[in-house]
Amino acid sequence: MSTNVVFLPSTSEENYRWLRVGNGVIAARGEGLPAADDSPAFVIVPAEDVTLHWAALPDRSAAQSVAAARVLVADASAAPIGELHVAVGREAGETDRPIGVVSTAQMQHWLVSLAKAGLDPDAMIPAPMLLPRPAEGYLRADFGGDAVVRGASAGFADDQQLTPLMTGGVAPVMMAREAIEAAIVAAVAAPPLDLRQGLFTKRRRVDINWRLIRRLGWITVAILTISLFISLTQIMQYGFAADAIERRTDLLARQGLARGETVNNAAQQLDARLVRMRGAGMGFSTTAAAVFDAIRAVPGTELRGLAFDQKGQLDMTLVAQNQGQLLDVISHIRAQGFGAEPSTFQQSGNRLSGRITVKPK
Template sequence: MARTLLLWLPTQAALSGGGADAAWLRVDDGVIVDSGQDDGWVDAWEKPQDDEADDRLVALAPAADVPLRWRSYPDAAPAQAAAIARVDTLRDSLGDASLLHIVAGQPADAGQAVPVAVTTHAAMAAWTDWLQTQGLVPAAIIPAAATLPPPEPDSLWTAEFGREQILRSDDRSFVSDPELDPLIAAGRTIAPLDADRMREALLLSLSAPPLDLLSGAWQPKRNWAIDPAMMIWMKRLAVALLVVTLLIPILYAIRINADIARADEAAVATAKKAGVTASDAAAAEAELDRRLAAAGGGPLAFSVPASALYDAMRDTPGVALKTLSHRTDGTLSTTLAAPRTEDINAVLLALQAHGYKITAQPMAGTDGTQMATVTVRAVP
């Protein structure tokens, strides 16, 4: 159930004089269920169900301290009209502009009149302090003068609202004065506002406030509150994410080790078929390399590095082979000659590109050619 407490704020005169009783009214689901002119709002509001999310407090600022005026700008967009209304009202106001708190509502459509309320920062400070003293936090502070509906043409409304008598013309709303009201009316009829119509206008103002004094410098700071249940879920998700992050590399390492173990077993089984008995793949590979070297074959054989050397020389026709020898450890030794050092370097780079380890000792030939003594490791 949506519950709203409507509390009339004391006037500045009442606050300074020590009398701060406030009129109040309680609305449940759009129906006025209780009201009073004393501190009975405490019992009407402070109930266990007050903690429901739909419950709210709306304060009404007295017309004596917050008069209202409607300004029209037919050719301006709603946001532009509100901005212009604030500037015009500030220009027409008396006193120090820094002491004034001017709030303009924003019309729903272009061409509609803009409600503008004028009060002081001192009044706002007094009201917020009084509300804090009562332990109340209002959802909005609406000028009481803004809740009266516009009168009929060539007439004015007068209504007792809270503890004030308010006068409403077509473009102004302010506290009534018996001596000034006839002068302001200027021959127009001053009629009392029907109670039912006043009640409807009040409920409409609660559902769609024409303006809120809690704006600008007095706009409440938003307090971010995190749902405890959401915090628990966030912590659980964080822990799950951490566990998954750690498990991915662990599972990957386990899979790699399992693949390596299967490959080692296959290597040992293959070596066993070749007559090599070994405890692991490394021992089997070492034994196979030893037997191949003794037999002059395998990766340590002469043909392996020699074919790579011939392929590299084929791409560089200017390079000639002067000497060539091979050792049982797979090292190929050769002497290369070429008209230019760059040609020999091209051969060496080609061998390195195939993964061979190269050493080279440059020297000059007797006929002016460039030469280099080169060793090529047969095993990459």
């Protein structure tokens, strides 16, 4: 796939120039703008409009890198930081990262002009960043009249008077045409610094794959249908299990009824038989046990009579030596969850006798 490389005119020129990179070489070149096609477009911006810095920056996220770069730029720039656009790049195998600084207004002007010409660049690269980073000294390249200089941590437009000051008197090495073209191809393949970041990031068109969406819709419907069938199957299983438990319960209840008894409602009839067997209320056995336990707990008391009625009440005749023993027996019975109501006790000799009615609370 080919790539169009467009050189923006500098302040001294009016016309665009372009190159077409394909298969690792420059395949075509011309003046003006290339014919519109679907090839990616890389725009090379003039060196005099961009200030380049290099610094070691945090590598956790692009936002952190840009934030750190803006702090460095604020200290080194005369213009207010709010009016500047800062972009951070990366060069393979290098620790220091390039920082491009350009006026926000200039970026807007470039993008508006390119849009009017029907061009929305995929990347915008400062001209000095097309040159490889020299191990030492400086390199110089001429891009059709626009000469740039690149050092290990510097990049700027070549100027007869300023370049010696910037290089410390070291003469830049002039790159041959073949080396320049190879550097352009390498920079386009992996841009070391792209100014289209942050506010100026290119908006990508999202293509909706309706065929995939329809497939996902059918898959969702299938999943929901299977889930519904699973739920219905579980409900049926629970229903069958409940019916089986109910039948087994009814069978067990029938086994507990008297032989020959007509069964209409096994559970209810079983409850009624249980009441008949144990007695009303808490049942005779439980009530009598509470009474006997209370009498054993109070020495000197004696049970003379016991009667249990259909209401679950137990009438007992108690004989005691004194009033305190009577009260102790009543307290023990009540402590076991029963009500105990004494009648009038009669004195006969040295003993008291009377009735106590014991019933569930």
